[in-house]
Amino acid sequence: FESWYQMDCEQKRLLEILPDNVVIISGDRHKGAFYQLDAWNGAEYLGWNSWFDGYLTPPLTLSEGQNAPLFEVTASGLNSALGGGDNEEPGPHRVPGSPLVLVDHYGLLEIDWTTRTVTASLADSYTNEVFDGMTISYEFPESRRKNQRRNLRFGFHTTDDNDDIGCAASYSCTPWSGGTVTDLVSSLTGSVWFKAGTFPADPLLRETDANISVTAMLSGGEYTPLAQDSYWQVPTNWVGLAWVSGPMDGQGTKLLGVVNYDGDQQNMIRIFQNNEISEGADTAMTYMVSNVESKGSLYPIGTGNPFPNADEMFSVHGAPLRYYDISIESSGGQTSYEVLRSGIAIKRIYVSDGVDTVTLMSSREAFTEATGGLEGPSRFCGANFHIPHQFSTEEEGAGFEDEMYIGGHEESAWPAIFVLDTILGNIYFLPMPYAVETAAPIYSGSSDYIAMAVNVYPGVDGQNIHLWVGKKVPDSDDFLERNGLHPAHGQRYVLTIDSGEQDWEELDAEVNYAATFFPVDSATNIFGTSQNKNEWASVNKLSPTMWAQALTGDDDIAIFSADVGGSDLDCESIGGSPLPCSISATAKHLGVKTLIDEDFGDPDSIYWSPRGFLMIAEDGSQGRLLRLDLDEEGKTTGSMRTLTRVADAGLVTDLNSVPPMTIPDSGASQAEFTGIIPHGFYHSVGPASTAAEILAAEMEVEREQYLVNLQLHAHVEGIIDEYKLGESSQLLRIDVDPDSEATSEKMYVWDQVGFYNGRRASYCAENDCSDMRGEFVKGEVVLHSDFAALEVWRGLEEGTYLNDLDAIIAESLSFNNIEEALLYVWDQVGFYNGRRASYCAENDCSALRGDYVPGEIVLVSDFAALEIFRGLEEGTYLNDLDAIIAESLSFNNMEPIIAYVWDQVGFYNGRRASYCAENDCSEMRGEFVEGEVVLVSDFAALEIWRGLDSGTYTNDLDAIIA
Numbered sequence: 031f032e033s034w035y036q037m038d039c040e041q042k043r044l045l046e047i048l049p050d051n052v053v054i055i056s057g058d059r060h061k062g063a064f065y066q067l068d069a070w071n072g073a074e075y076l077g078w079n080s081w082f083d084g085y086l087t088p089p090l091t092l093s094e095g096q097n098a099p100l101f102e103v104t105a106s107g108l109n110s111a112l113g114g115g116d117n118e119e120p121g122p123h124r125v126p127g128s129p130l131v132l133v134d135h136y137g138l139l140e141i142d143w144t145t146r147t148v149t150a151s152l153a154d155s156y157t158n159e160v161f162d163g164m165t166i167s168y169e170f171p172e173s174r175r176k177n178q179r180r181n182l183r184f185g186f187h188t189t190d191d192n193d194d195i196g197c198a199a200s201y202s203c204t205p206w207s208g209g210t211v212t213d214l215v216s217s218l219t220g221s222v223w224f225k226a227g228t229f230p231a232d233p234l235l236r237e238t239d240a241n242i243s244v245t246a247m248l249s250g251g252e253y254t255p256l257a258q259d260s261y262w263q264v265p266t267n268w269v270g271l272a273w274v275s276g277p278m279d280g281q282g283t284k285l286l287g288v289v290n291y292d293g294d295q296q297n298m299i300r301i302f303q304n305n306e307i308s309e310g311a312d313t314a315m316t317y318m319v320s321n322v323e324s325k326g327s328l329y330p331i332g333t334g335n336p337f338p339n340a341d342e343m344f345s346v347h348g349a350p351l352r353y354y355d356i357s358i359e360s361s362g363g364q365t366s367y368e369v370l371r372s373g374i375a376i377k378r379i380y381v382s383d384g385v386d387t388v389t390l391m392s393s394r395e396a397f398t399e400a401t402g403g404l405e406g407p408s409r410f411c412g413a414n415f416h417i418p419h420q421f422s423t424e425e426e427g428a429g430f431e432d433e434m435y436i437g438g439h440e441e442s443a444w445p446a447i448f449v450l451d452t453i454l455g456n457i458y459f460l461p462m463p464y465a466v467e468t469a470a471p472i473y474s475g476s477s478d479y480i481a482m483a484v485n486v487y488p489g490v491d492g493q494n495i496h497l498w499v500g501k502k503v504p505d506s507d508d509f510l511e512r513n514g515l516h517p518a519h520g521q522r523y524v525l526t527i528d529s530g531e532q533d534w535e536e537l538d539a540e541v542n543y544a545a546t547f548f549p550v551d552s553a554t555n556i557f558g559t560s561q562n563k564n565e566w567a568s569v570n571k572l573s574p575t576m577w578a579q580a581l582t583g584d585d586d587i588a589i590f591s592a593d594v595g596g597s598d599l600d601c602e603s604i605g606g607s608p609l610p611c612s613i614s615a616t617a618k619h620l621g622v623k624t625l626i627d628e629d630f631g632d633p634d635s636i637y638w639s640p641r642g643f644l645m646i647a648e649d650g651s652q653g654r655l656l657r658l659d660l661d662e663e664g665k666t667t668g669s670m671r672t673l674t675r676v677a678d679a680g681l682v683t684d685l686n687s688v689p690p691m692t693i694p695d696s697g698a699s700q701a702e703f704t705g706i707i708p709h710g711f712y713h714s715v716g717p718a719s720t721a722a723e724i725l726a727a728e729m730e731v732e733r734e735q736y737l738v739n740l741q742l743h744a745h746v747e748g749i750i751d752e753y754k755l756g757e758s759s760q761l762l763r764i765d766v767d768p769d770s771e772a773t774s775e776k777m778y779v780w781d782q783v784g785f786y787n788g789r790r791a792s793y794c795a796e797n798d799c800s801d802m803r804g805e806f807v808k809g810e811v812v813l814h815s816d817f818a819a820l821e822v823w824r825g826l827e828e829g830t831y832l833n834d835l836d837a838i839i840a841e842s843l844s845f846n847n848i849e850e851a852l853l854y855v856w857d858q859v860g861f862y863n864g865r866r867a868s869y870c871a872e873n874d875c876s877a878l879r880g881d882y883v884p885g886e887i888v889l890v891s892d893f894a895a896l897e898i899f900r901g902l903e904e905g906t907y908l909n910d911l912d913a914i915i916a917e918s919l920s921f922n923n924m925e926p927i928i929a930y931v932w933d934q935v936g937f938y939n940g941r942r943a944s945y946c947a948e949n950d951c952s953e954m955r956g957e958f959v960e961g962e963v964v965l966v967s968d969f970a971a972l973e974i975w976r977g978l979d980s981g982t983y984t985n986d987l988d989a990i991i992a
Contacts, residue, residue: 282415412468413437475595539621
């Protein structure tokens with residue numbers, strides 16, 4: 031074979047042009063080894079006889095001017111090593127203690143630029159285990175860092191420190207003619223790789239609440255290490271790495287607990303994640319699945335089944351179902367994550383005929399025949415992970431018997447519910463008549479039965495509300511039977527409104543209507559909206575017979591409940607299991623668009639938090655991630671907060687925020703949020719935690735935290751296309767800081783002012799009042815100086831009132847001269863005014879306050895009026911002002927103020943005028959006005975007008991007030 035020892039001159043030329051501290055990476059020998067020379071000046075290199083005596087150990091520090099060892103790593107082949115026998119060879123320059131590797135392997139270089147240390151190793155291709163004696167490190171000098179980085183990254187030598195690519199002048203060679211290093215990187219495109227988390231900035235968010243932080247944990251086109259259980263499944267060009275694919279949709283979190291990962295004990299979670307790509311898309315993935323029950327499983331939580339042989343697997347082309355293993359740490363209320371590895375979650379595919387037979391797929395042809403022509407799974411949509419007995423908070427043993435990940439196969443050509451056994455990696459497809467968005471388990475009222483809200487796209491009779499009820503067979507060896515999901519032991523039901531209405535437009539908002547679920551094959555007068563679809567559903571964890579439903583086509587949210595456990599078991603499944611013939615239910619819609627926010631539209635993914643609100647992702651419309659107040663009874667105050675929103679569809683993407691090789695020429699992408707799941711409490715629970723313990727942890731977590739997917743449908747180029755990763759997406763971490771501390775500290779406004787104004791009139795009839803304040807006005811804020819004026823008008827000694835404000839306030843309150851107010855003004859008041867309008871349409875409101883007005887001081891009595899408008903018991907708000915204040919603040923119904931009014935404002939308004947002469951102030955507050963209440967946000971505006979850093983005033987209000 032050709033080798034360097036046959037070319038002495040070339041050896042000499044190579045060694046003389048190399049700088050110090052070089053690692054040579056070589057291959058194509060179908061063997062692996064470490065080699066080293068400690069010096070190569072003059073004749074010492076000839077015959078390769080010079081040898082470093084001893085084992086090279088990190089870090090190796092060399093004296094200035096001394097040549098460093100020349101270190102070579104040769105690694106090959108990944109899947110075609112030559113094996114033992116006659117292929118053994120002597121190695122006079124092999125690093126002592128390091129063997130010749132003759133089995134399939136790969137080489138890994140890890141470079142720490144901070145400590146300037148290179149660590150090299152050789153590892154088994156199939157187990158990832160590093161061979162004994164095959165890890166070695168050395169330190170390279172600071173002075174050569176730039177060139178070393180370049181040599182290691184690109185495999186060429188530069189003659190100077192600029193970006194021109196060339197060769198040493200004393201030898202003839204042909205330089206790369208493309209230009210600079212930057213040009214070279216650009217030319218590589220899909221070959222430039224980025225590890226997961228490289229781009230933590232979020233790409234397409236144009237607005238984020240000040241208390242919200244958004245970071246990206248994963249971006250399409252980034253990579254993670256490939257989990258060993260998926261080596262046999264992934265495309266051949268993945269080469270030990272796993273590329274982030276999309277578009278991400280439903281997802282769910284499994285708690286792995288403490289797991290040994292590369293020798294370290296890591297507290298880990300596993301996120302199962304859907305890809306919504308169609309099997310017919312050009313960028314859909316091809317991956318392998320097993321056709322043998324005993325070959326292939328999920329590690330480290332599965333059986334450790336061996337990999338299938340070549341004749342025991344087949345390929346599918348379509349949407350993968352992925353998993354990501356992530357380490358978690360928590361300290362001081364802050365949770366940190368690191369993505370460690372990822373893989374393919376589907377190991378085998380089972381298809382149900384919808385009646386009584388479930389078949390393991392033996393080939394792609396068998397799958398195609400069973401699914402009406404599909405080449406692989408297609409459009410995995412909404413989903414979530416479920417622990418065994420998840421409703422044991424209601425009844426021991428209630429819920430599934432096994433853990434699973436369940437959701438919708440949204441392929442209209444062959445719609446189905448999918449169920450993933452998250453231990454074995456078996457996926458089951460249960461056919462449905464229409465495309466399935468998601469399936470959300472609810473409490474059936476019995477540990478013997480399973481119930482699920484199933485969201486399917488409309489049939490011929492409109493968009494119906496579907497419910498699955500199945501009988502569990504706990505002792506069965508069949509996964510579907512054991513968990514109440516086998517078609518032979520269950521039934522799909524549809525909703526009817528008892529009073530006969532057929533459409534949401536016929537039902538009043540916020541009114542619970544009696545309803546009934548009937549078996550789909552016997553139901554009549556089915557309730558079905560004419561709009562195009564319903565999307566996600568989410569169970570109320572505190573009252574789990576109730577669930578929320580996104581009415582996507584109706585721009586609304588519905589609340590349902592079903593009393594499965596209270597129903598007579600007077601019908602029977604095709605397999606002989608007793609089932610209800612009818613199920614009592616309730617149904618209502620919230621009227622979000624008509625009563626709360628006229629811009630609301632296209633609700634898609636939702637999550638009902640037990641903390642008292644519903645998270646909502648808008649598919650189209652405003653593209654917002656919203657938080658709607660929703661209590662455990664399914665009631666809302668109408669307070670809705672925008673946490674963040676995506677950019678307009680035509681907005682150019684920030685090229686520094688996602689892997690650049692995934693971005694189309696326009697930089698634009700339609701983007702949408704989906705797959706909302708809570709996090710932030712995982713560190714306090716584990717795989718053995720009960721449903722009650724997990725619920726308590728979520729309720730008690732110090733701050734709201736969510737994982738949310740962001741789909742980037744137009745990002746399909748570069749590495750996305752090259753590696754067939756579907757479409758780009760990001761997995762976002764969203765942290766919601768606690769709302770501003772609520773306070774019931776009071777201020778006052780004038781109320782009945784006739785007597786006081788009479789005193790003023792008498793005084794001013796005989797005295798000059800031109801420099802004194804005018805009459806008190808009902809509703810105006812009470813100033814300290816008002817009492818100083820009142821002392822004058824009443825002929826009292828100076829300080830009579832001011833020196834004892836508590837006394838004069840108490841006296842004024844007793845005579846209704848003043849009224850209690852709060853340190854807030856009204857802000858977004860549409861919902862509250864809607865409640866007033868509904869009440870006043872049927873009642874006399876002449877003695878009640880008028881509409882709430884943005885910018886007006888919040889009065890204590892405003893909440894008393896709101897109790898009336900909303901039909902609440904007296905004292906519901908007034909007896910717990912702190913709670914209603916905190917809630918109103920969180921949903922932007924109110925804005926905090928400071929107990930001051932503006933006085934001399936000329937200078938501040940001058941700063942505003944100067945700023946606005948050169949900037950657009952159309953969305954900024956107007957001039958400060960003497961006598962107006964001072965808002966906290968006024969100082970934020972003042973920071974801008976004065977060109978100060980954000981927080982200069984707002985982070986030290988006491989100082990700026992003083």
